Each structure stands twice: as structure tokens, then as C-alpha cells.
Amino acid sequence: MKVGIPRALLYYRYGSLWENYLRNLGVEVVLSPKTDEVILEQGLKCVSGEVCLPIKIVAGHLLYLKERVDAIFFPRLDWLYDGLYACPKMIGIVDVARMLLGEKVRLIAPSIKGNFTRAHLTAGLAVCANPVRVWQGWRRAVRSERGKRGRNEDNLPAAGRRTVALIGHFYNLNDEFIAGAIIRTFRQNGYEVITKESLPGRVLLNRSGFAHNIRWVYERELYNAFEYLLGRVDGFCMVVSMGCGPDSLVAEFMRSRAQRQGVPFLLLVIDEHTGIAGLVTRVEAFVELLNRRCLSRSGVAAGC
Ligand code: SF4
Structure with a gap:
């Protein structure tokens, strides 16, 4: 059985x-290719112009897979820990996917409602x-992920390195088509780029202070970072x-807050x-x- 996974949105986590x-369950996995103009064009044809760029992009990935697999995972x-929800567009894209794929391809779309494991075991039985075998396959997959992560400390660049924090959703920042040019430009100009993915869970999951008021799961991570x-x-x-409501509020x-602290803050709003x-x-x-700020603070170029 060939099962496709769209290389977009939650794929990046x-x-x-x-x-x-x-x-582990004996399935042949087919990944859609990296996002490009063709994938985006496909997506643009079939979802409303009102939705955000990552939703348009995932629609293109789904259409790519439609012709090549028996089912799509x-x-x-819906929501994860602490009753924190995904945004309505991310929840709703699964219904759009059902419509786009029609009868041709089976959609395996377990609902994650707080219990991540249960949703995946249900999907495995499909x-x-x-x-x-489903239980053992899941345990093995989870163990191998833990081996890769297991990070408790942050991963900040060494002191003295010029560093910019890139704040944004992992599905935007990890998609080279969306954020590649931004990251490259910072690096080419001598800046290290850090994202929230380099920070440990204890930072991202913090629920005290203003973070407590944020009810969207990934928005809380952005704010905590x-x-x-x-x-x-x-x-x-x-x-x-x-067109991203949650981002516009938190941004x-x-x-x-950055302005009050005198820290430079650049807001880049992107679409197709x-x-x-x-x-x-x-x-x-x-x-x-x-660079100018750094020089004026130190008075000399050392470290800047
Ligand atoms: S959080 Fe924003 S960018 Fe992400 S899917 Fe929802 S509307 Fe789109």
C-alpha cells in the first residue's frame, strides 16, 4: 500500500x-517534493484566496499526491496539551482535503484531540x-524520535556572535520556498539565525504570565520563544x-514589547x-x- 504524506504544515514537526x-507498519511512504512554483500554482487554483500561504501550499502538495498514492496520511x-487549539484554518484544511481528493484517494486523518498517541494508533489500524504490530511500530517510532531530540538546554550561538531570532511557524521557516531567502540573507551578512526549534520544551511550553492568555498552541510557543x-x-x-489572525495579534x-525594550524588530508579511x-x-x-546599532553601542567594531 502506498501512503502519501504532504511535505507541508505539520510534516515539518x-x-x-x-x-x-x-x-514500521509495512507501508510504502511517498513524500510530496519540496515546495516549488508548480506546487503553489496547484494550491492556488483550489483554495480560497483568503487563506494563508501555508494552507495554499499544502493544498498543492495534496493534489500532487492524489495521482500517485492509495491513501494520504x-x-x-484540533488541540494539544493544556487545551490549546490549532488555528481554524489548520483544522479546516482536512475537510478541504476530503473535498479535493474525492473518492479517488483514501484520507487517513485521525483527529488529535489532546491525546496524540491514541490518534496515531487509530490511524495505524487503518x-x-x-x-x-501497530503498538510496537508506534513505540519504535517514538523511541527513535526521542533519541534524536532529548534536548534540555537552549542552543544559542556563542557569546559575541551576531544573532537574529527568526520568529515564525515551523512550517513557514522550514520550507525553503517560503523562508530560504530570508535565512540566507541574514547568514550571508554575518548573522546567526536562531528559531524557536532550537529552544527546549520547558521554554516553549511555559504557561505563566502573558503566555497563559494565548489559547493557540503554536502561537504560545512563538510568544514564549x-x-x-x-x-x-x-x-x-x-x-x-x-491573512493569519493569530499571528497578527501576537506579532x-x-x-x-520589543519597541519598549529598544530591540530592533522587523515584521515580514508574506503571501504568494x-x-x-x-x-x-x-x-x-x-x-x-x-550593524549601526551594534557599532554605536560598542564604539568599536570588536564583536560587531
Ligand atoms: S496559524 Fe496562521 S499561518 Fe498557520 S495555518 Fe493558521 S492562519 Fe495559517
């Missing part, structure tokens, strides 16, 4: 776990009738998808019309500002 798990994240990195980096660059809060040249220009201008 759980992809290797899913691939391992399905392979596309879990639906491709493998042996519950013992921002709070933790304030004072530890030279500046922040936040990447927000046009505004972070922007004004955003040109790479324009993004690069804005990042370069921001780098210039960071």
Missing part, C-alpha cells in the same frame, strides 16, 4: 515520526490490521502569513505575491540597522 511509524490537529530570547539576541525578524504584542528581491532588500536594510 512530525514528519520523521510519521515516516518511521508508517514504514494527513492528521487533523493501514495494518494487527494491533500488536520571543520572551526567552529578548535580551539574548541582537534583533527579531518575525515572518507572518498574510503586534511582540512588536510593541511576495517577491524574493523585496524580501532580501528589507532584510538587508534591517541588517544595516543592526
Whole structure:
């Protein structure tokens, strides 16, 4: 049986776990390719122009897989720990997927409602009738992921390195098509880039202070990363998808907080019309500002 996984959205957090798990169940896994113009064009044709860029992109990945597999594995994240929800577009894209795929391809879309394991075991039984094999396959996949992560400390660049915190959803920042040019430009200009994926769970899952008021699961992570990195980096660059309600609220809060602390903050709002040249220009201008600020603080070029 060939099961496709769209290389978009939650894939960028759980992809290797899913691939391992399905392979443990004897499934042939087919990944959609990296996002490119063709994938995006496909997505644009079939979802509303009102939705955000990552949702348009995942629609293109689903259509790519539709012609090539027997089933598509596309879990639906309703809510995770602490009753924190995914955004409505992320929840709703699974219903859109059902419509896009029609009868041709089976959709394996377990709902994750707080219990991550149960949802995945249910999904496993959809491709493998042996519950013992499903349980063992899941345990093996989880163990192998723990071996890769197991990080308790942050992974900040060494002292004296110029560093920018890139704040944005993992499915945007890890998709080279969306954020590759931004990350490259910072690096080419001598800046280390840190994202929330480098921070330990104890930081991201913090529920005290303002974080307690944020009820979207990934938005809380973004905010916690921002709070933790304030004072530890030279500046922040936040990447927000046009039309993203949760991001726009949290971004505004972070922007004004950074402003009060005198920390440079660049907000990049992206959609399918955003040109790479324009993004690069804005990042370069921001780098210039960071460099000048660094020089004026130290008075000399040492460390800047
Ligand atoms: S959180 Fe924002 S960017 Fe992510 S799926 Fe929802 S609307 Fe789109």
C-alpha cells in the first residue's frame, strides 16, 4: 500500500515520526517534493484566496499526491496539551482535503484531540490490521524520535556572535520556498539565525504570565520563544502569513514589547505575491540597522 504524506504544515514537526511509524507498519511512504512554483500554482487554483500561504501550499502538495498514492496520511490537529487549539484554518484544511481528493484517494486523518498517541494508533489500524504490530511500530517510532531530540538546554550561538531570532511557524521557516531567502540573507551578512526549534520544551511550553492568555498552541510557543530570547539576541525578524489572525495579534504584542525594550524588530508579511528581491532588500536594510546599532553601542567594531 502506498501512503502519501504532504511535505507541508505539520510534516515539518512530525514528519520523521510519521515516516518511521508508517514504514514500521509495512507501508510504502511517498513524500510530496519540496515546495516549488508548480506546487503553489496547484494550491492556488483550489483554495480560497483568503487563506494563508501555508494552507495554499499544502493544498498543492495534496493534489500532487492524489495521482500517485492509495491513501494520504494527513492528521487533523484540533488541540494539544493544556487545551490549546490549532488555528481554524489548520483544522479546516482536512475537510478541504476530503473535498479535493474525492473518492479517488483514501484520507487517513485521525483527529488529535489532546491525546496524540491514541490518534496515531487509530490511524495505524487503518493501514495494518494487527494491533500488536501497530503498538510496537508506534513505540519504535517514538523511541527513535526521542533519541534524536532529548534536548534540555537552549542552543544559542556563542557569546559575541551576531544573532537574529527568526520568529515564525515551523512550517513557514522550514520550507525553503517560503523562508530560504530570508535565512540566507541574514547568514550571508554575518548573522546567526536562531528559531524557536532550537529552544527546549520547558521554554516553549511555559504557561505563566502573558503566555497563559494565548489559547493557540503554536502561537504560545512563538510568544514564549520571543520572551526567552529578548535580551539574548541582537534583533527579531518575525515572518507572518498574510491573512493569519493569530499571528497578527501576537506579532503586534511582540512588536510593541520589543519597541519598549529598544530591540530592533522587523515584521515580514508574506503571501504568494511576495517577491524574493523585496524580501532580501528589507532584510538587508534591517541588517544595516543592526550593524549601526551594534557599532554605536560598542564604539568599536570588536564583536560587531
Ligand atoms: S496559524 Fe496562521 S499561518 Fe498557520 S495555518 Fe493558521 S492562519 Fe495559517
